[in-house]
Amino acid sequence: MASDADRWEWARELPSDELGFAPFNVMAVFPTLPAAEEAAADLRTAGLGERDVSIRTRTMTDDPGPSRVAPAVEAPATRRDTQVADKILTKVVVLAGVAGAAAALIAFLIALALRMSGTSIAIITVVAAVAGSVLGAAGGGALGSMTEAQKEEGVVLWVRSDRRATAEDAERTLRAHAPLRVDGFDGQGRPIRIG
Numbered sequence: 001m002a003s004d005a006d007r008w009e010w011a012r013e014l015p016s017d018e019l020g021f022a023p024f025n026v027m028a029v030f031p032t033l034p035a036a037e038e039a040a041a042d043l044r045t046a047g048l049g050e051r052d053v054s055i056r057t058r059t060m061t062d063d064p065g066p067s068r069v070a071p072a073v074e075a076p077a078t079r080r081d082t083q084v085a086d087k088i089l090t091k092v093v094v095l096a097g098v099a100g101a102a103a104a105l106i107a108f109l110i111a112l113a114l115r116m117s118g119t120s121i122a123i124i125t126v127v128a129a130v131a132g133s134v135l136g137a138a139g140g141g142a143l144g145s146m147t148e149a150q151k152e153e154g155v156v157l158w159v160r161s162d163r164r165a166t167a168e169d170a171e172r173t174l175r176a177h178a179p180l181r182v183d184g185f186d187g188q189g190r191p192i193r194i195g
Helices: 033-045 079-113 118-152 164-176
Strands: 024-030 053-058 154-161 181-185
Touching: 024 033, 024 164, 033 053, 033 154, 033 164, 079 118, 154 164, 164 181
Parallel strands: none
Antiparallel strands: 024 154, 024 181, 053 154
């Protein structure tokens, strides 16, 4: 029985042209197509060719589907994952607190207006505060998640260059248009710092 061991190429890097990457790549995410097109026009005016600048839409559905096999090792959360979780948690806590306080105040005033006993007022106020907090937390989670999902969608403007100086100039031009984010990549698609 023949072995395939001689045919395996472990950790072989793919040629950049197979991946579509140049030695230096700058990608900026814009919230709308017109904003990306305006930035692309400035890049072309600065001397970048048509093949060096491309615009692609980006949505949450671009993410790969779930793997059928669980990974052997859990990957740690990225910095972006942590930022998203922090923003959502902040919205959950703030809306839970505001909704709980508002519900408690309204329940207290209604119970007071109905001339209920002190015990009844206290119970109704606490129940309303808990119910308001739960509803506020649910709303904060949904609102925070949708806000962050909208930020992840958008339009990607991709600049390819053989020279670092050109990539640095492109990054400065892109940042002047206030994109949602700007990232740099090498010819293998690995993140690098351009400027």
